[in-house]
Amino acid sequence: MLFEAVIFDLDGTLIISKVDYGEMRRRVSRILIDAGVPGDLLTSSLRIWEIISAGEGVLRGEGMPDGEWMQLIERINQELNDVELAALETVMPAPHAEEALRRLKGMELLVGVATRSCRAYADKSLELTGLRGFVDALVARDDVEHPKPDPRHLLKAVEALGSSPDRVIYVGDTTTDFKTAIDAGINFVGYVGNEEWGRRLREAGCQLLIDDLRDVIKIVAGRGRPLGRGS
Missing domain, CATH: 1.10.150 (DNA polymerase; domain 1)
Structure with missing residues (x-):
């Protein structure tokens, strides 16, 4: 499988914040x-x-x-x-997020973000963490009529990147992200930034989990476990 784009969830995946x-x-x-x-x-x-x-x-x-x-x-x-x-004043990048995005762009891959956060928060969070320049397409809650877990949210991000579902990986940290990817027919990688959510992802049937965002590089390059829909 030749991938051309990676789409990320935002909070808990690319960034860490203290949203109440x-x-x-x-x-x-x-x-x-x-x-x-x-x-x-x-x-x-x-x-x-x-x-x-x-x-x-x-x-x-x-x-x-x-x-x-x-x-x-x-x-x-x-x-x-x-x-x-x-919560903007609490925002920080997730461990190794900057390196992972920089290396993906170095591989000439497209990078997207699909988030249930509002666009103002998402844009500013990415800017504050120094990640905005790596992102080719951002689709936030207020950019869609039907946000996640509706698959149309994620599919709009795929469309914004000019890609297709079978050429994309979605990386997220929650069962909502997992369900969205499955329903959209998109390959999923679960990011374990929180042990409780890691447990929930495993119980939901997620088969491919990582605890270091740099591992996405190995998966895209074909050095990780093979992917299937909703892996």
């Missing part, structure tokens, strides 16, 4: 509860996108019009943006 996800959950849940979603459906064990999805299921099921739901999503996104942007 607990605060995100509280803000999103409050908006949805105020709109009529029963609070006991929005448990703390749910990820942000799962909370939004659960809320949409209830409100749409009760007949909320498209326009009203979109207004609610705009409010939710603004709250998410505010929490993310407040």
Whole structure:
């Protein structure tokens, strides 16, 4: 397999930050509860996108019009943006991220980022960490109508790079990233920057895990374990 592009998740993969996800959950849940979603459906064990999805299921099921739901999503996104942007001062590059990207570009590969973070946060994070110049295409949450885990988010990044799903590797650290890659028909490499997420990836069926971003170089060069869809 000849790869021509590598797409990365952002937080937890290329960068490390202290985004307050607990605060995100509280803000999103409050908006949805105020709109009529029963609070006991929005448990703390749910990820942000799962909370939004659960809320949409209830409100749409009760007949909320498209326009009203979109207004609610705009409010939710603004709250998410505010929490993310407040964390910019904590951003740092993940270990060996700069070297990995520099070497990929030296191999004349395309580099993309597909993230559920907002574009303002993603752009500034990459700039602050010195990684922005390596990235050929960035597709953030507010660049798409259907963000991850919807595969259309990742496929838009592939399109932005001018590539095709079978020529791309997606590197991410969560089961959301894994599911997105599988549904998009794209080769996946799990990055274990956090042992808990590494465990979750293994339990979800991810077969190819790395704990050093430089190992992506070996995989692209064909010196790592062969890839299959959702590897």
